[in-house]
Amino acid sequence: MKRLRRFGHRLWKDRMLTLMALPALALMILFNYVPMSGLVLAFKKFDYSKGLFWSPWNGLENFRLLFLSGDTFWRITRNTLLYYVMFTAVGTICEVALAIGIYELVFKKLGKGIQSILILPTFISFVAVSYIVEALLQNNTGLVNQFLMSLGKESIYFYMESKYWPMILLLVKIWKGTGYGSVLYLATLSGVDTQLYEAAMLDGANRRQQRRYITLPMLLPMITIMLLLSIGSVMHSDTGIFYQTTKNIGALYETTQVLDSYVLNAIMKSSNYGVTTAITLYQSVIGFALTVSVNMVVRKISPENALF
Amino acid sequence: MRKKVTAGQIILLIVLIILAAACLFPLALVVTASFSSEISLIQNGFLLIPEEWSLDGWNYVMNLGTQLLVSYRNTFFITIVGTLTSLLVMSMLAFVLSHRDFVFRKLITMILLGTMLFSGGRLATYLVNTTIYHLKDTMLILCLPTVSAMYVIILRTYIQQNITDSLLDSAKIDGAGDFRIYAQIVMPLLPPALASVGFMVAIGYWNNWETSYLYITSNSKMPLQLLLMKTEKMIEELNRSDIGAQALAMMSEMLPSVSARMAMLITVLGPIMIAYPFFQRYFIQGLTVGSVKG
Numbered sequence: 022m023k024r025l026r027r028f029g030h031r032l033w034k035d036r037m038l039t040l041m042a043l044p045a046l047a048l049m050i051l052f053n054y055v056p057m058s059g060l061v062l063a064f065k066k067f068d069y070s071k072g073l074f075w076s077p078w079n080g081l082e083n084f085r086l087l088f089l090s091g092d093t094f095w096r097i098t099r100n101t102l103l104y105y106v107m108f109t110a111v112g113t114i115c116e117v118a119l120a121i122g123i124y125e126l127v128f129k130k131l132g133k134g135i136q137s138i139l140i141l142p143t144f145i146s147f148v149a150v151s152y153i154v155e156a157l158l159q160n161n162t163g164l165v166n167q168f169l170m171s172l173g174k175e176s177i178y179f180y181m182e183s184k185y186w187p188m189i190l191l192l193v194k195i196w197k198g199t200g201y202g203s204v205l206y207l208a209t210l211s212g213v214d215t216q217l218y219e220a221a222m223l224d225g226a227n228r229r230q231q232r233r234y235i236t237l238p239m240l241l242p243m244i245t246i247m248l249l250l251s252i253g254s255v256m257h258s259d260t261g262i263f264y265q266t267t268k269n270i271g272a273l274y275e276t277t278q279v280l281d282s283y284v285l286n287a288i289m290k291s292s293n294y295g296v297t298t299a300i301t302l303y304q305s306v307i308g309f310a311l312t313v314s315v316n317m318v319v320r321k322i323s324p325e326n327a328l329f
Numbered sequence: 330m331r332k333k334v335t336a337g338q339i340i341l342l343i344v345l346i347i348l349a350a351a352c353l354f355p356l357a358l359v360v361t362a363s364f365s366s367e368i369s370l371i372q373n374g375f376l377l378i379p380e381e382w383s384l385d386g387w388n389y390v391m392n393l394g395t396q397l398l399v400s401y402r403n404t405f406f407i408t409i410v411g412t413l414t415s416l417l418v419m420s421m422l423a424f425v426l427s428h429r430d431f432v433f434r435k436l437i438t439m440i441l442l443g444t445m446l447f448s449g450g451r452l453a454t455y456l457v458n459t460t461i462y463h464l465k466d467t468m469l470i471l472c473l474p475t476v477s478a479m480y481v482i483i484l485r486t487y488i489q490q491n492i493t494d495s496l497l498d499s500a501k502i503d504g505a506g507d508f509r510i511y512a513q514i515v516m517p518l519l520p521p522a523l524a525s526v527g528f529m530v531a532i533g534y535w536n537n538w539e540t541s542y543l544y545i546t547s548n549s550k551m552p553l554q555l556l557l558m559k560t561e562k563m564i565e566e567l568n569r570s571d572i573g574a575q576a577l578a579m580m581s582e583m584l585p586s587v588s589a590r591m592a593m594l595i596t597v598l599g600p601i602m603i604a605y606p607f608f609q610r611y612f613i614q615g616l617t618v619g620s621v622k623g
Contacts (some may be wrong), residue, residue, distance in 0.1 A: 023474075031432045037507040038425045042437055043421035046478045051462075052454070052473065059453025073456050122345055127338050137609055138349040141356075146536035148557045152594050153355045156362060162374035162587070164358065177623050181390025196352060203614055228337070256359040260539060268561070284451050288543065294452060297581045329442050 063302040067294040083299040092284070094300070101279040104263075105255050107187065108194050113244060114221070115199045120206035122234055136207070139200030147261025149194060154266055183276040187265060190277065193266055209243045210236065246326045248320050253312035256304040260285055280304055339599070356598075363387065367560040386588030390596060391445050394397035396548065396556065397593070402529060404535060407472045411534040414474040417418045420519060422476070423484035426510045427492075445478045449467045475533065480526045488515060524611035535601060553597045554577035560590060 029267070032039075059073055066079040087094050114327040119139070126132040145153075157164045158179040167175035179185055221231050263282040267273045278286075280300060311327070320327035341522050354377075362375055364621065367384035371526060373380050425431060449457070464470040492515055495564035545551055551559070 031430075035428075035432045035507075038428060038431055039419040039512065041431060042419045042425040042433070042510065044474075045481075046437065046440065048418065048474055049440055049444055052458075053448065053476075054440075054452040055445065055456040055461075056449030059449050062453060062456070071461055087532065100511045117525055122341060125351065126341055126345065127334060130344055131342065135345045135349045139352050141602070141605060142352060144532050144536070145598060146538060146554055148536075148538045148561075149594055149598055151331060151561070152557070153359055156375045157589070159374075162370060164375045165582045167374040167376070174471075196355075200352070208613075213393055244426070250436070256559065265538070265558075268565070284440070285539070285543075288452055294456070297452050299451050304427045305450050307447055312446055314380070328445065329438075 030243060038200075055300055059303070060298060060302050062295060062298040065284060067298075078168075083293075083295040085093035086293075086296050087299050087303075096275070096325055097278050097280050097283045099279075100276065101256065101258055104187075104190070104258060104279060105251075107191060108198075109248065109251055111191060112194065112198055112202060113248065115195055117206055117240060117244065119199055120203040121232065123203070123207055124210045124236075125232075128280060136200060136203070140204070142197045143201040145197070147265035148260070150197070151265040151268060154189070154193065180268065180270055181272050183273045186209075186277045190262055190266060193262060197262075201317060205247070207242055209212070213239050234251070242323060246319060246323055247316050250326075250328075251313045253308060255311060256308045359591050359594055359598075363588055363595055365588050367586045367588055383588065385588075386586065386592040389586065389589035392591045396551075397596070398548060398557040399543055400553045401596070402553050402580055403468075403471075403550060404554075407468070407552060408531050408534040411472040411474065412527055412531040414472070415476070416523055418474045419476060419481050419526070420516070420523065421511065423481050423488055424515055426481070426485045429490040441481060442476045444476070459544070466550060467544075468550055469546045471537075471540055471550070471552065472534070475530055477530075480530065482569075483526055484519070484522055487519070491518055499607065509610050521611055521614065523606055528608040528612050531604075532601065557597060559575055560593070564590075 062073060062076070063083055064078055064080060065076045066082070067073075068076045071077075123132045123136055130272050155163070158166070160166065160176060160178050160180070162226055163179075165179075170176055177185070179189070217235050218231055220234060226234065258279045258281050260281045263277055267277045269282070269286060281304075284297055284301055284304075287293070287300075316328050358375055358377060360378055361377055362370065363386045364382055365376075365379035365382065365386075366381040367385060369376075369383075370382040421453060422437070422441075426434060426441075428434065448454075458470060459465045476512055496514065497510060505513070536554065537552075541550075541552050541555040542558065545555060
């Protein structure tokens, strides 16, 4: 009774704050939590006339179809994972290298300017990127093919051959993400005590040794945390890069279609909603498990970077 | 730190400058292509310095009139309304969560983090939005406020670090209610954080193609990104289909040429390029604050 009264008192005291939290709360419930209920469709046979919640159940049929019918499911899972590994590995190396480069540059003003330029592509939409990539790769007029032809070589039909695309997408990713990704590492480095370097120099350490024994160890915790946190979103890729840059061309699906772009394509084509929901459920469940377990690890090594 | 200009430093500088140039190169290509004549683009392809300059592409964009203007208006409307409402909603939540003794603090933080942990996925969200909320082909779905856990945490951390308890206490003693403290004390101190989060949120609205692609069907609600996508699709279809030569000639007359498409692209990228230098300082700060959770 006493506790209830105390709670009532606190509630009354915080009535204005509660009111101020309401808009955000309502948005999250309506557009984040209610849609989760739509995942029941993974266990249903979708019938447009009956709608989301009144369609008949069909047990695990959608999953059976998913796992057994053809290689599409395995292919998009494989692509999702391989692109994650490739983007994360190469991306992190480039970001760290760039951060160290800018950090070591004595021309600080120029370094800032260069950094600003390198961040710029992050803000270009993937629709625009697809225009730009097309200007470079078009069959006859693209810059790359112009160059090949001027060397007397055959032009390459990039938009028909899937084998070139992992490389092309990696380049797009590096172009778009490296400057932005390096900001965090650069900020970490600017917090390093410069006395460390002075002491190292007194001990006769050269540039490379300083980099190896001071700079890299200082960056390592941040690198580890960023890598760990990124594992939580393995199942989700940036849809833009896979859907827009490839112009969603069927001939390129073999090496470029990932879970997210597959789902988007399925929605636009209104193909089997039950099976497609099963794919999104599979994405969400694995994503959830990974985020929670990764968070447990992060909390052990660096509590202030853990999500919860 | 070490301030010697050595040969190594010069090499490093040159490498970085080359990287920056490589980074800008594709953009420069788009700009010059928009000023190329169509014939030189078709015959010689994309070149950094075109054979023949021309303003045809830009003339086309200037004369495009209605649809481009409508799309421009839509994108501006969505970006402004979406960003302002997002900032209002998120800063209020961040202010509320910055009170360590707030009665629902644990519960609301859990709900907030829950949105990062699990999602209904693209299809379930789409079906709920269209069949239950009936948001298909509405402006509302495009400018719905964003509530992102990451941004709320950035704002909350900023409030906790920059607004001292003594300031809040003295306001309380003077009889200010929570909302007045938010509006008259916290808000005036918040602009740097709002600028950094606001810029990211605004870019999100400006560049969002997916929502309009999924939900928008009528031309009057089409934002710029969707217009770019539709133009691209029309051109592809034109290249693919085996329609008669006469129909083809008629259609291609209506369609933007390559240089016109590049000019269109610049009108879409332009505002971001112009806004970026003003916001980049805040944006870098915000990104760094976000990495430290309070």
